Amino acid sequence: IQLTQSPSSLSASVGDRVTITCRASQGISSYLAWYQQKPGKAPKLLIYAASTLQSGVPSRFSGSGSGTDFTLTISSLQPEDFATYYCQQLNSYPRTFGQGTKVEIK
Amino acid sequence: QVQLQQWGAGLLKPSETLSLTCAVYGGSFSGYYWSWIRQPPGKGLEWIGEINHSGSTNYNPSLKSRVTISVDTSKNQFSLKLSSVTAADTAVYYCNRMVRGVPAYYYMDVWGKGTTVTVSS
Numbered sequence: 560i561q562l563t564q565s566p567s568s569l570s571a572s573v574g575d576r577v578t579i580t581c582r583a584s585q586g587i588s589s590y591l592a593w594y595q596q597k598p599g600k601a602p603k604l605l606i607y608a609a610s611t612l613q614s615g616v617p618s619r620f621s622g623s624g625s626g627t628d629f630t631l632t633i634s635s636l637q638p639e640d641f642a643t644y645y646c647q648q649l650n651s652y653p654r655t656f657g658q659g660t661k662v663e664i665k
Numbered sequence: 666q667v668q669l670q671q672w673g674a675g676l677l678k679p680s681e682t683l684s685l686t687c688a689v690y691g692g693s694f695s696g697y698y699w700s701w702i703r704q705p706p707g708k709g710l711e712w713i714g715e716i717n718h719s720g721s722t723n724y725n726p727s728l729k730s731r732v733t734i735s736v737d738t739s740k741n742q743f744s745l746k747l748s749s750v751t752a753a754d755t756a757v758y759y760c761n762r763m764v765r766g767v768p769a770y771y772y773m774d775v776w777g778k779g780t781t782v783t784v785s786s
Contacts, residue, residue, distance in 0.1 A: 589769040594710075601759055601779055602702075602710065607772035645710055649763075649771035653725040654700075654712040 560584050560648050564657035570665040577633040579660045581646035586626045590650035593622055593631045596659075597642045605644075606631065636662070667692035669777040671760045673745075677784045683747040687760030687777055694718050694741040698763040700773065701734065701745045703756040711756075715763060716743055750784045757781050 561584040571577050581591065589609040594602035604613045606622035609629055619634045633640055641664055646657040673685035687699070700715035714724035716734045724732050733746040747754060762775040 590771055592772045594773075601761075601776035602773075603776075604772055604774045607774075608769040611770070613772075613774065647710075647773075652723050653727070656710040656712070659709050 560587060560651060560655055562646055562648055562655055562657040564644075564646060564660050566660060567658065568661040568663060570663045571636050572665045573636055573638055575636045575665075577636050577640075577662060579631045579644055579646075579662075581624075581629040581631070581657050583627045583629075583648055587648045587650035589625050590648055591622075591624070591629050592647045592649060593620075594645045594647065595640075595642045596645065602645060633662075667762065667775045669760050669762065669775055671758075671777040671780050673758075673780055673782070675781055675783060677750050677782065679751050679784060679786055680749055681784075683750050683754065683758075683782055683784075684744065685758055685760070685780055685782075686742055686744045689741040689743075689762070694738060698765060699736070699743045700761055700763050702759045702761060702773075703754075704759070704779075705753075705756040713745065713747075713758075752784050755782065755784050 563582045565580050591609045593606040596602040605616050610622045621632045623630050643659045643661045645659050668690045671687040695718040698715045698717050701713040703711050714734050716722045716736050731748045736743045757779040759779045760777040761773045763773050
């Protein structure tokens with residue numbers, strides 16, 4: 560299953576609302592997770608089951624969608640949110656990731 | 666608090682076998698799948714494969730002929746071997762814990778810090 564994220568990169572300011580989309584090449588129900596990765600660090604789980612917030616993750620992060628179309632939203636971008644975001648499908652093997660969306664400072 | 670500590674050789678020559686181990690501290694080893702992910706320099710994430718405490722494995726078909734993931738439950742450790750490496754296998758390799766819950770509660774929530782593996786003659 561191929562996952563296509565859009566955009567591949569974006570520039571935004573602190574306080575902006577940011578939306579990243581992830582489209583699956585076939586239906587994956589709600590078996591989708593979102594991760595944040597900062598340079599030189601391991602990915603960090605943000606959202607699982609498409610819309611469930613991982614414990615300890617700020618509530619400004621939210622996820623939605625099912626089937627083939629999914630969205631990660633950051634309601635008010637904070638300085639620590641500048642990073643690369645990946646979606647991952649866990650509906651079938653092999654587990655696959657989107658190509659990533661880099662969120663940069665405007 | 667579960668922590669994963671990983672180690673292994675960081676510099677390999679072409680045709681050698683990559684070998685990495687990941688140890689699980691502070692939590693249960695059973696009831697989860699344990700997986701390996703890699704990330705080539707400047708690129709995205711690639712799933713390599715997974716294993717559970719019983720030794721049941723799943724591999725990425727693109728690597729299946731060269732990959733072996735094994736488990737040592739007595740030490741709460743799991744290992745990755747990738748044979749016949751080439752420069753294309755140069756990457757940061759991560760181990761992690763995968764949760765399989767219901768409904769659709771599948772996710773990778775605890776990650777090792779990563780091991781940089783370089784393949785060069």
